[in-house]
Amino acid sequence: AALAMDRFVTNLFPVWVVAAAALGVVAPTSLTWFSSGCVEAALAATMVCMGSTLSPKDFSGVPPLAIALGFVAQFTIMP
Secondary structure (H helix, E strand, O other), rough: HHHHHHHHHHHHHHHHHHHOOOOHHHHHHHHHHOOOHHHHHHHHHHHEEEEEEEOHHHHHHOOHHHHHHHHHHHHHOOO
16 A cells, blocks of 8 residues: 555656645745755655656666766766
């Protein structure tokens, strides 16, 4: 049951993002508590949520060279 609930919440991730963006547009003062100190944690949570939706089969058609280039770029080009 917990796995099904986790999958349900994870699959609705785009809805959470759009809802938060809409809230920021409609009522910006409702998000004033979200200070710069929270941005890093929010980005980390976003990346974890996005990554948790992936499975090994999602990478089955990706050439190994593309994976290697992406890995190298992650630690050299991107800050």
